Amino acid sequence: MTLIKKKLAKSCVGIAGCGGLGSNCAMALARVGVGKLVIVDFDAVQESNLNRQYYFRDQLGQKKVAALRENIRRIDPGIRVEAHDLKLDAAGVTRVFAPCRVIVEAFDQAEMKRMLIETVLDEMPEKFVVAGSGLAGWGQNNALHTRRSGNLFICGDESREVSNALPPLAPRVGIVANLQANQVLEILLGEPTTHKKNK
Amino acid sequence: MKITLNHRPSEYLGETLTVEELLKWMKFTFPMIVVKINGRLVRKEEYRSAAIHEGDQVEAIHLISGG
Secondary structure (H helix, E strand, O other): OHHHHHHHHOOEEEEEOOOHHHHHHHHHHHHOOOOEEEEEEOOEOOHHHHHOOOOOHHHOOOEHHHHHHHHHHHHOOOOEEEEEEOOOOHHHHHHHOOOOOEEEEOOOOHHHHHHHHHHHHHHOOOOEEEEEOOOOOOOOHHHOEEEEEOOEEEEEOOOOOOOOOOOOOHHHHHHHHHHHHHHHHHHHHOOOOOOOOOO | OEEEEOOEEEEOOOOOEEHHHHHHHOOOOOOOEEEEEOOEEEOHHHOOOOEEOOOOEEEEEEOOOOO
């Protein structure tokens, strides 16, 4: 466990978007002790976010990156959080995520997802992207999965788009956010080995 | 021309194919896609010019809104 803690404490992970995926994924990574998180979002916390995003009623109106930094601090004040109140474009992606080994794609809009994935794979080929795609609605646990394509991992059901009939809701959004966090750990720590003591 | 599309063998008439033609052929009108040929990313600006050859491994990953 000490070795795991040390490895994670030295790691830096980027979170692109601090909505349902990003806020939940960041909190999971903070709880396990990832040493540095670079969080980026331009939005403020709204009441409609509270059905799935890791914010609280007394944070309504605050910038998401400020609220998320505070929530991380309440769990572990030792985690370094670099918060950017910013709408990302390709130049911003290469600049703010330069120190990160892994970048979590947690945007809402598919166009932004593509921008981030293309920018990182093309211009930062040594880095990994863990993207979320398809999380709307409820149920269908077994449709949620992770798929790898080189340095790109896709988490989600890859089919259900958010709409009035299929809103994003805490359980499924949280599952996908934690699939992403779990995949980040596998990238940072390698695959878990079994039958070994003294971990 | 035989290629592998999303890990499945596929066959197309003709000897050359661009990414744009392939997406049209597959009726992938869904606009948000990440395309790779033999593991190499093809950016959307290159769809019209990027050529697919016999035996290529092509991936077209759909991106779904929601986060």
